[in-house]
Amino acid sequence: MSNGESISRKISGRKNLNFDILEEIFRYVIEPVHKLDEFDNPGYKHLFDCILVNREWCSAGVIQLWKQPFNKNHSKHRFNIIDVYLSCMNNEQLQILKDFGLVFPNLIHRRRQHPAFDYPSLIRQLEYKEMLFTVWEWCRQTQSTALQTSTPAAIALVRALLELFAASGAKLTSVKMVLPDRMDQINYDIIGKYTKILAEPQIRDLTNPTGNLFLSGNYANFDQVFVTLSETFTKVRNLDLSRVFLYTSERDCKNKLVENFCSLISSQTHLVSFTLSTCGDHQSKFMSALRSQASSLRRVTFVLLNFENSPPFDGLAACTKLEKIECIRCFNITERAVAPLLSAKFSHLREVKVIVFGSNHGVCPEFRNWAENINEQAKSQ
Template identity: 25%
Template structure:
């Protein structure tokens, strides 16, 4: 143990990160890292920032309260702000001080889980219903102030746009929320309802995932219009993944012409292309390096025709996972483009 503890912090940090993600990139080893916190001061100071990069990820907000995380974040407020909060919420127990600046460690934020955790925390205070709604929304905004004031540096954001987030997000401080999400390079955006308001807050991304949650969709045209508006507002988008948009996929692909100089990666997932016409927008993407189709259906030679007339000199590989598309394979082979099949 003494020899391991003598490793430089950079090496120890790499070891702990590898331990955290060992063989489980989607289910990190929180329990193992919790144990590392108890070893000594060095291990604790290195493990805590990793644990708090996405603190709500291992929490089931529906069955397990996230109150300790909310309390810890609120404890970073100054004494004046804590007094105001206690006057509003009643008697809540906050720490006088925190050993670490926990909000600064946050890297991944699921906005809906974050909102649900705050809502459950407010519900646990046994307040009157009207007061609950007001304080829930107030605390949601206050938590964003905490994240920005404590220099949180987000790398990824997941938003499932539904009520009440559609109504609540426009009330956030534009400057602070914008400064929080603008550095984000990877954003996953699940669209349920007409979500025009949220476009005001989306960062100018380098990588964007857009998913349509069809089981909840009530405004098909409004949703497609919002997706197109979102894409048109990007000016540095390098990678794009689109999932589930079977109806409206033709309009979305057509809008890619406006991103032709920046896009180098495009991936389609779980899309039925039967309603799609010619892929002119895709053919216009002059700097495309990677093109992927995952679990897609009904890709035809007619749709692919515009690409037959382009050289696609920059395209290096085409990925076809659980997707039957002989026209794409033939086209790729004639141009000596690598085709990867049945890869995740």
């Protein structure tokens, strides 16, 4: 139990069971009903109302609000988030930031209030891009003109926040890293510098436990980023690659990028779930890398992938402990590609879901028949 949760339970003055029930209820309040609702979720507004009811509700609600502080739905409170974390830093940590020229206009007022919770220890889910945008916006609003665009100062603040989380004993369960589809070379260099922070030794205790990793965007020119991710996140259980692109005109560079991306998959020690959605022409390489997770992989989901000219799915067929396979609106799934699956022995496979656009769209009948047979056998057991 973290310090923040311990303080919360003491404030509540009730049995843990009641407190745990409140936490669970509030978790459902802020979770979007549908995935499309996650960017316009009124649940956070409702939760702000809940924490005003009494101390017990406040304690349980605060844990939910601060476990994912850089969520898009917190956009109206971004400045307060940074100011609250600054008020939790000691003088030595603040001095490091001051040496970069940063000033803290709201810090004296915040420190007089004495934070009621150990807010840094409560973070569990990190949306890294949103954290960077929050820091940049905070600098734009609070700093002098010279520091508003100062990359070293912003990097120092990001590093200080991550170190604060780690020092408080926080353990991340989920990291989401979304990059723009296209950026100029300067932005590539800047994002690369921010990403390397995640691999620094003093932050490893925070990032190492991460079990859920979501990546999206254009990762071209991010050769070293993959190395960083492979070294930092090795205990991922659920890996989601959605709209991952490697736009580059240099073939050798692209091959190296794909190789390094595959190393992120093979570096995992116990991958259970893998999702691949709307990628370029390199998804077959990602699938081949799944062979390294044959002993642990249980679920795979493919969404909007074009398997034209794809080699046989040997890597996927090696994962004989699979329990569920989903192919949602994928194209050109040929008999040659799925032949290894049809001949493999999946003793734990209970569901194969194949969803198309209303017609087969090149999904071979052999694969569809195999899926129907698997599902029928599972129902009869």
